[in-house]
Amino acid sequence: MTSSIPSRRAPLVHVERLTVEYRQGGTWRPVIRELDLTIGRGEAVGLAGESGCGKSTLVSLLLGETRPGRRIAAGALRVDGHDLSTLSPAQLRGLRGRRIGFVPQNGGTSLTPTRRVATLLEDVLRAHRPELAAPARRARAREQLAAVGFPDPDGALQRFPHQFSGGQQQRIALALALVSEPELLLLDEPTTGQDAQIRRALIDLLVEIRRQSEVTIVFVSHDLLTLSDLCDRIDIMSEGRIVESNATAAVLARPVHPYARRLVAAVPRLDAPPPWRNGAERGDGLLPGVATL
Ligand SMILES: Nc1ncnc2c1ncn2[C@@H]1O[C@H](COP(=O)(O)OP(=O)(O)OP(=O)(O)O)[C@@H](O)[C@H]1O
Numbered sequence: 111m112t113s114s115i116p117s118r119r120a121p122l123v124h125v126e127r128l129t130v131e132y133r134q135g136g137t138w139r140p141v142i143r144e145l146d147l148t149i150g151r152g153e154a155v156g157l158a159g160e161s162g163c164g165k166s167t168l169v170s171l172l173l174g175e176t177r178p179g180r181r182i183a184a185g186a187l188r189v190d191g192h193d194l195s196t197l198s199p200a201q202l203r204g205l206r207g208r209r210i211g212f213v214p215q216n217g218g219t220s221l222t223p224t225r226r227v228a229t230l231l232e233d234v235l236r237a238h239r240p241e242l243a244a245p246a247r248r249a250r251a252r253e254q255l256a257a258v259g260f261p262d263p264d265g266a267l268q269r270f271p272h273q274f275s276g277g278q279q280q281r282i283a284l285a286l287a288l289v290s291e292p293e294l295l296l297l298d299e300p301t302t303g304q305d306a307q308i309r310r311a312l313i314d315l316l317v318e319i320r321r322q323s324e325v326t327i328v329f330v331s332h333d334l335l336t337l338s339d340l341c342d343r344i345d346i347m348s349e350g351r352i353v354e355s356n357a358t359a360a361v362l363a364r365p366v367h368p369y370a371r372r373l374v375a376a377v378p379r380l381d382a383p384p385p386w387r388n389g390a391e392r393g394d395g396l397l398p399g400v401a402t403l
């Protein structure tokens with residue numbers, strides 16, 4: 111698909127006074143309420159908020175998904191200049207996967223178990239990069255696996271998802287989201303329920319991917335430490351609205367909304383640096399005074 115970017119400087123995501131409702135019983139109930147959100151190209155935004163405030167609904171809408179029992183009641187939702195509320199299901203499918211990649215919660219374990227990694231990746235390319243012939247598809251699949259940290263991509267392509275560890279499966283899920291080179295990568299609590307080492311590895315990988323590409327990232331997580339190393343900005347959502355949006359360091363230093371304050375208060379801190387750290391450079395990307403988990 112050729113690019114139809116109206117202007118390189120236009121924001122990639124522009125949501126204006128969006129209201130979205132779910133049908134419950136016989137009535138429509140608003141879940142997203144007059145929400146405004148603008149994300150520039152190449153930005154990485156962390157999205158946090160209490161359970162049920164509408165984060166996954168927003169991600170699903172940005173992904174161009176439609177659901178029975180859900181409607182856009184008002185406002186506009188633009189990705190790359192396309193108003194998603196006006197596109198046909200076929201146009202939305204084209205956008206999803208090709209322009210927008212998605213890593214769901216438990217993305218690793220949701221991989222189709224009966225298909226080799228090569229088939230999974232090549233299916234995405236067949237759907238979203240039809241211009242690529244079979245050898246180019248295989249080369250692109252191999253390149254993407256290497257980019258998410260598989261030292262032997264040819265060997266990995268031949269294996270089935272269950273033959274990988276949890277962390278490796280998560281990296282395969284990330285490779286599937288990135289293989290068609292989307293402009294926007296959405297991750298909805300991809301590290302929930304996983305140990306600190308796997309969380310850390312995913313963040314390091316995403317930081318590296320940001321260094322090497324211009325991909326724009328929206329990362330939903332309750333874990334401020336995870337967000338702080340990756341994201342330029344943290345947006346706090348409450349009851350269907352963005353109630354706080356600021357540079358990551360500012361949210362961590364001066365959280366304003368009560369939920370943001372609770373999240374920041376939950377981040378383990380060291381009141382005083384341990385003696386062996388005195389005078390030492392931190393160099394681990396964490397904020398001063400924030401302990402590693
Ligand atoms: N298909 C649906 N039908 C009716 N209501 C729904 C549906 N999906 C979600 N909701 C409601 O919409 C609200 C927002 O849900 P959503 O999944 O977007 O929240 P969330 O912020 O992602 O929460 P969590 O942190 O628990 O994942 C909730 O009140 C939920 O019950």
Ligand SMILES: [Mg+2]
Nearest residue numbers: 165166167298
């Ligand atoms: Mg959710």
